[in-house]
Each structure stands twice: as C-alpha cells, then as structure tokens.
Amino acid sequence: MDRFVRRMKHYVDIGDADLAPLIALQHREQTFKSGQTIVALNEPMDKIHIVLDGWSLRARYLDNGRRQIINFQLPGDYFDLMSLVGARSDHTITAATDTVLRIYDGREFLDIIQNAHRLASAFWWVTVQEETILRQQIVRIGRMSARERIANFILELNRRQNIAQDSEGDFVPLPVPQAYLADALGLSVVHISRSLTSMKAQGLIRTSRRGIDIVDRNALMELAEYNPALMCPDPIVIAAQ
Amino acid sequence: MDRFVRRMKHYVDIGDADLAPLIALQHREQTFKSGQTIVALNEPMDKIHIVLDGWSLRARYLDNGRRQIINFQLPGDYFDLMSLVGARSDHTITAATDTVLRIYDGREFLDIIQNAHRLASAFWWVTVQEETILRQQIVRIGRMSARERIANFILELNRRQNIAQDSEGDFVPLPVPQAYLADALGLSVVHISRSLTSMKAQGLIRTSRRGIDIVDRNALMELAEYNPALMCPDPIVIAAQ
DNA sequence: CGCATGTTTGATAAACCTCAAGACCGGTGG
DNA sequence: CCACCGGTCTTGAGGTTTATCAAACATGCG
Incomplete structure (x- = not known):
C-alpha cells in the first residue's frame, strides 16, 4: 500500500482515517511474470489494479508487428476509470517486468469512493494526472525530435519515481530494454541507441544496465522543454461536501 | 443542449428525469471568435464547458513556433475532469472556429453529479471516451505513417460527428485549415497536402473546401487499421447505487 | 563456455521537412 | 462586375531525420 498512499497524499490532503475504508476493502495480490498479459484487448474491465512492484504498460498493436506503448505504470500507479463504468479495454495491459498488483473489485471500490468524498477526490486527482501524462505523451511524439523525446521522457519518469518514493534522486531506473523506450x-x-549515445557524449546523461543517470539536469530540461509545473499541477482540493 | 444530451444518451441509459437537475443548473453561454483563447495555460480550471457550436482545440506550444494539437472538441464535447478538482490547465484551449460554449460553474456542477449517480455515470463515460481518444491519438502519431494517420483521423472525426448528430453520413466537415490537421x-x-492528394488519386476520399467525403470506407478503414469498437466501447452501465 | 538477449555501429533507403514559388479561392472595395 | 488581396492549398527541389537491414559487440545466465 505504501507508495500508493504516499502518492495520494502528494495530491490530496488525506489522512489515515479517510483511507481506512479503502484499506479495509477486500482485495487480493497477484504476481505477473514479465510479458504476461494483465488485461487483454476488449476484455471487460471490472477490476481496479494498483502496482505494488514492477512496471506494467498499456499498448496497442498494429500489423507489421508495430507496437505503440501508451504509457507505463510504475509502483503506486494504475487505477482505471474505465473499470468503474465497466467498459471493455481498448488496449492491452501487460507486465513490463515481473509485477505485483493489488486488485480490487471495481463495483466494491466504487461503493467505497461514492461514500467517501475525500477518497473520491484523491482518485479524481489520479485520473487527472493520468490524462496529463497522456497529453504530454502526445506532445512528445507529435512534435519533438528523438533527443527531445528521450530527454522529456527521462525527466517524466524521474519525476514520477520521485513522487512515488518521496525522494529527490537523479537516477532513473529503467528495468525494460531500449526496445520498450522505442515503442513508447x-x-x-x-x-534510440544512437540518440542515447549522443546524449551521453554531450554529458547530459550516463547510462548503465539498470537505468539512466541525469548528469546535467538543466541542460536536459532545456532540451526537453520540460516544465514540471505542467506535469504535476498543484494539489488544490475541493473540500468534501 | 441538444447534441450534448444526445451524446450522453448514446453512452448511458439516461432519461430526461435524470437530466433535469443539470438542465435546471445555472449556466451561461459565451461566444468565442476563431483563434480566441478559451482557457489559458496554467489558468485555474473551475468551469465546465460544453461546445454548442463550432470546434475548439487543446494544444501545447513549443519553441520554434511548434504546436501540438492534443485534440479537437466538437459540438456536444468538452467536459473537463480537471475542473472538478480545481487543477490548473496544463495546456491551452482555443476556439478553432467561431465557437459557442455553455459554461457551468465547476463547484455547482460537482454538487449536482455527486447527488445524481446516473448523471455521474454519464460523465464518467464522457471522461472514459476522452481518454480513449487521447490513447488513439498516441497510437496514431507514434506508430502510423502520414496516410494512415490521416485516414484514421478522418474516420474518428466521422464517428464522433455521427454520434453527436445521430446520423450516418460519409461527409466529414473540416472547418479548419490543413495546418490544423498538420499540428494535430x-x-x-x-x-498533409501531398498525402491527401495521393489519397484522392487512389479513390479513398474526395475533398472540398468544406470537408472530406469518404468514398471508399472499407479501404480507408483498412489503411487506418480502424476498429470503431475500440473507440466506442459498448455502454455497460453500472446501475446507480 | 555457449547461448540468448540486448546494445551498438555501419551503410543505405525511406519518410518526412523546409524553402520557395505558383495556383486557387473567397471576400472586399472601387 | 472586375481587380485585387490575404489566406490557403499545391507542386517542385533538395535536405534532414529517422527507419531498415545486417553484422559485430556486450552482458547475463545456465
């Protein structure tokens, strides 16, 4: 529950009392092997998932073996509004690494948040954040060069990671192969490889097997036209009714 | 209210009685000239907008004059979850054509839907649709060729238009210059121009000043790998509590 | 060590961009 | 009614970015 709670508290002034009904709500944990399908295309979504450990990803597959990764879910992420209205999935959700999920029943979850406005507020925030991430992804791949995209993406991963673990590090773990970056x-x-090499040569980043080190954050932010304020709007909570 | 109600009824089995509180809710109408800013970057969003007539657009601007249009809002569209939690806008909203909006106060709107679960359900659906559109946009610009993107986009516009006016036509009005298509x-x-020309030559579409005619829908759908089922999940409504 | 998986490098090709000029079109003023 | 004007669309030529193919190189693991 850890990183998830930390994340909600980052958005909303929410206390343990508010969280109690959620913690009490029945759930189960499930582990998925890297590459395993979590939610298949067109499958009815009736569960709420929360990533406890590992990365999962949303993707769509085109012919010629093309894949577009829509976004990654990091620990603390992954709650889906679609589950609350019982829509069918319009994309595939897959474990990008070995992944541990906490799973709630969508219907029961809905009952809880309908009667806990502070909690509902928190989940709206999560959804707002998710949309912001999608919009940013559109800007990245629509109008940015390869190096800009990569820089921007690294900074976003770093920001999300830091929120989830309440840290301030410059290291961005990257537990997936570069091919995943490419598809994202x-x-x-x-x-991707060439661009990373040139960014290393320029002293912007360092790479290792486990991830990427941000060496020159300012230069990277300039390259990426990255404005964290736009990614993480101030938590302004509408008081519960 | 017309097209907006029609659209909600398309997603949710909602009656006029359910809609009554919304219709009774105080609101105003405002007209924006083409190009006028509706919501500026970083502006607190505390209003709900619904497009009555015209097109608006969400966009982000990069340096070098680059612009990425995130999506268009057509008549009946445009409700923003962000307004309900009082976030600041992470993008600009602009009138793409002369546009008439119906505007509600976010706070009052929230009160209404918190006490009307069927209505809330309908708005969740709208939000789910919005996310689906964003995801589709990512797939388009991330992994599709120019012709595929255009084909896919035309079909999506056509689908949205048809839902909003409950029609089945093959004509897609395009009240904005091709430069807007380019930025989207x-x-x-x-x-864009070259690709359209080649698609005309191939007998897929016809173009006029006012829009695009779908000539060979099947070929267009194949080119676009377009699956309407993924864009418009079946309305499965969770019964109001 | 040998294998599978992932990364880097090189060479070539394709897709798309930029710049620039010309054509079209709708509206406006004479 | 015509001429002109601004905005938009089209076409051409040449350049840049990125993709593809193929091979070599690393790395982790049994």
Missing part, C-alpha cells in the same frame, strides 16, 4: 516514443531501437 | 497529426502542412 515512436522511434526505432537503433535510433 | 504531427506532420507538416506540405506533407
């Missing part, structure tokens, strides 16, 4: 950013693996 | 699809105006 609409580029080829080869070009 | 992450392409240059020149390449």
Whole structure:
C-alpha cells in the first residue's frame, strides 16, 4: 500500500482515517511474470489494479508487428476509470517486468469512493494526472525530435519515481530494454541507441544496465522543454461536501 | 443542449428525469471568435464547458513556433475532469472556429453529479471516451505513417460527428485549415497536402473546401487499421447505487 | 563456455521537412 | 462586375531525420 498512499497524499490532503475504508476493502495480490498479459484487448474491465512492484504498460498493436506503448505504470500507479463504468479495454495491459498488483473489485471500490468524498477526490486527482501524462505523451511524439523525446521522457519518469518514493534522486531506473523506450516514443531501437549515445557524449546523461543517470539536469530540461509545473499541477482540493 | 444530451444518451441509459437537475443548473453561454483563447495555460480550471457550436482545440506550444494539437472538441464535447478538482490547465484551449460554449460553474456542477449517480455515470463515460481518444491519438502519431494517420483521423472525426448528430453520413466537415490537421497529426502542412492528394488519386476520399467525403470506407478503414469498437466501447452501465 | 538477449555501429533507403514559388479561392472595395 | 488581396492549398527541389537491414559487440545466465 505504501507508495500508493504516499502518492495520494502528494495530491490530496488525506489522512489515515479517510483511507481506512479503502484499506479495509477486500482485495487480493497477484504476481505477473514479465510479458504476461494483465488485461487483454476488449476484455471487460471490472477490476481496479494498483502496482505494488514492477512496471506494467498499456499498448496497442498494429500489423507489421508495430507496437505503440501508451504509457507505463510504475509502483503506486494504475487505477482505471474505465473499470468503474465497466467498459471493455481498448488496449492491452501487460507486465513490463515481473509485477505485483493489488486488485480490487471495481463495483466494491466504487461503493467505497461514492461514500467517501475525500477518497473520491484523491482518485479524481489520479485520473487527472493520468490524462496529463497522456497529453504530454502526445506532445512528445507529435512534435519533438528523438533527443527531445528521450530527454522529456527521462525527466517524466524521474519525476514520477520521485513522487512515488518521496525522494529527490537523479537516477532513473529503467528495468525494460531500449526496445520498450522505442515503442513508447515512436522511434526505432537503433535510433534510440544512437540518440542515447549522443546524449551521453554531450554529458547530459550516463547510462548503465539498470537505468539512466541525469548528469546535467538543466541542460536536459532545456532540451526537453520540460516544465514540471505542467506535469504535476498543484494539489488544490475541493473540500468534501 | 441538444447534441450534448444526445451524446450522453448514446453512452448511458439516461432519461430526461435524470437530466433535469443539470438542465435546471445555472449556466451561461459565451461566444468565442476563431483563434480566441478559451482557457489559458496554467489558468485555474473551475468551469465546465460544453461546445454548442463550432470546434475548439487543446494544444501545447513549443519553441520554434511548434504546436501540438492534443485534440479537437466538437459540438456536444468538452467536459473537463480537471475542473472538478480545481487543477490548473496544463495546456491551452482555443476556439478553432467561431465557437459557442455553455459554461457551468465547476463547484455547482460537482454538487449536482455527486447527488445524481446516473448523471455521474454519464460523465464518467464522457471522461472514459476522452481518454480513449487521447490513447488513439498516441497510437496514431507514434506508430502510423502520414496516410494512415490521416485516414484514421478522418474516420474518428466521422464517428464522433455521427454520434453527436445521430446520423450516418460519409461527409466529414473540416472547418479548419490543413495546418490544423498538420499540428494535430504531427506532420507538416506540405506533407498533409501531398498525402491527401495521393489519397484522392487512389479513390479513398474526395475533398472540398468544406470537408472530406469518404468514398471508399472499407479501404480507408483498412489503411487506418480502424476498429470503431475500440473507440466506442459498448455502454455497460453500472446501475446507480 | 555457449547461448540468448540486448546494445551498438555501419551503410543505405525511406519518410518526412523546409524553402520557395505558383495556383486557387473567397471576400472586399472601387 | 472586375481587380485585387490575404489566406490557403499545391507542386517542385533538395535536405534532414529517422527507419531498415545486417553484422559485430556486450552482458547475463545456465
């Protein structure tokens, strides 16, 4: 529950008392092996998932083996409004690494938040954040060069990671191969590799097997035209009724 | 209210009685000239907008004059979850054509839907649809060729238009210049023009000053890998509590 | 060590962009 | 009614970015 609670508290002034009904709500945990499907295309979504450990991803597959990764879910992420209205999934959700999920029943979850306005507020925030991330992804792949996309994406991952674990580090764990980056950013693996190499040569970042080190954050932010304020709007909570 | 109600009824089995509180809710109408800013970047969002006539658009601007249009709002569209939690806008909203909006106060709107679960359900559906549109936009610009993007986008506009006016036509009004298409699809105006020309030559579409005619829908759908079922999930309503 | 998986590098090709000029079109004023 | 004007669309030529293919190189693991 840890990182998830930390994240909600980051958005909303919510106390343990408010969270109690959620904690009391029945749930189960399930582990998925890397590559395993969590929610298949067109499957009715009636469960709420929360990532406890690992990364999952949303993606759509085109012919010619093309894949577009819509976004990644990091620990603390992953709650889906669609589950609350019982829609069918318009994309696939897959474990990007070995992943541990906490799973609630959508119907029961809905009952809880309908009667706990502070909690509802918190989940609206999560949904707002999710939309912001989608919009940012559109800007990235629509109008940015390869290097800009990568810089921007690294900074976003860093920001999300730091929120989830309440830290301030400059290291961005990247537990997936570069091919995943490619499919997220609409580029080829080869070009990702070349761009990373040039960014390393320029002293912007360092890479290792486990992730990326931000060396020159200012330069990276300039390259990425990254404005964290736009990614993480101030928590302004509408008081519960 | 027309097209907006029609749209909600398309998603949710909602009667006039359910809609009554919304209709009774105080609101105003406002007209924006083409190009006028409706919501500025970083402005607190405390109002709910509904497009009565015209198109508006969400966009982000980068340096070098680059613009990425995130999506268009057509008549009947445009409700923003962000307004309900009082977040600041992370993008600009602009009138793409002369536009008439119906505007509610976010706080009052929230009170209404918190006490009308069927109505809340309907708005969740609208939000789910919005997210679906964002995801589709990501797939388009991330992994599709220029012609595929255009084909896909035309079909989506056509679908949305048909839902809003409960029609089945093959004509897609396009009240904005091709430069807008370019900024939405992450392409240059020149390449948009060339691609449209080649699609006309191939007998897929016809163009006129006012819009695009779908000539060979099947071929267009194949080119676009377009699956309407993924764009418009079946309305499965969770019964109001 | 040998294998599978992932990354880097090189060479070539395709897609798309930019710049620039010309054509079209709708509206406006004479 | 015509001429002109601004905005938009089209076409051409040449350049840049990115993709593709293929091979070499690393790395982790049994």
